[in-house]
Amino acid sequence: MEEMNKKQIKKAGRKPKIDPAVHRYSFNLNDEDNAKFLALFDQSRMNTKAHFITACIFQKTIKTVKIDMNAVNYHEGLTKFFGQFRGIATNYNQIVRLLNSNFSEKKALAYLYKLEKQTTEMKELLLKVLILTDEFEKKYLNKE
Template identity: 85%
Template sequence: MNFGTQKHLPLQGAENRSEVAVLFNIRNGFITEEKNSKQIRKTGRKPKNDPAVHRYSINLNAEENAKFLALFDQSGISVKAHFITACIFQKTVKTVKIDMNAVEYHAGLTKFFSQFRGIATNYNQIVRLLNANFSEKKASAYLYKLEKQTAKMKELLLKVLILTDRFEKQYLHKE
C-alpha cells in the first residue's frame, strides 16, 4: 500500500501532523523511525577522556639536534614525543647502558660454572665406580689423586671469584 507523499499519509492518533513528522521520516512512501543523532555509536575506537590536541614546534640546529638524539637514544624511550614531554615536565628518564664486555664476561662465567656442575656429577660417579670395582688400596690411591686435582680446581675457582669481584668494582658501577 503506497500512500504517496506526506500530504496523503493517514496518521492515526495524531492531532497535529508536525508532532509526528519529528518522530518519523518518510522516504519513498514508507515510514521509518528517525534515529536520534546523539545516539552512541558502537563502532570505531573509543574516544579518549583527555585527548592531547595541543601541538608545539621547535627548531634545532645541527649541534643541538645531535645532543637531542644522543639523549633520546640513551633514554631507551621509543617515541620522541614521550621523551620530550618527560624532559619538559621533569619526569625521571632512565638510561640503561649495556656493556657488551660485561655481557661476554657473564656468558663466560655461566659456561664455566656449568662445567663445574658437570665435573661434580662426574666426581660422584667416579667415586662410586672406584669403591665398587677396585680394592680399597687402589681406590684410596686414585681418590688421593682426585683430591689433589680437586684442590687445584678450588684454587682456580677462588681466583675466578677474586677476578669477578675486581671486574664488578671497576666496570659495573652498581647504584
C-alpha cells in the same frame, strides 16, 4: 533521530580519548643539537620522541639506563663456568661411588689419589676466578 542512535550503537573502531592531544608545536634543530637530542632520547629508553619531549618540558623524571656489555659478557661467562663446575661436582660423586664399588681397594685408592690431585688444581683455578671477579667488580662495577 534514528541516525543518531545508529552511531551510538556502532561499537567498531577505536574508542575516543577523554582528553585528546590536539595542540601541536614544531621546532627546528641544527645538526649538532639534533645529535645531542637523539643521544638523550636513546639514553632515556622511551618509546616515542613526543613523550620524551613532554617529559623534558614539564621536568618529569627520565630514567636513563646504561648497560656495560663487558660486565654482562663477564657475568654470562662466569655463570657458564659455575654451571660446568656444578656438573663436575656431580660427576665427581659418581666417579667415587663407581671406584668404591667396581675396583679393589688398592686400585680405587690409586685412582682417588689422581682425582685428589685434579681436585686441588681445580680449587686453585676457582680461587683465581674469585680473585679476578673481585678485581673486575672493584674496577668496572664500582663495588667496594
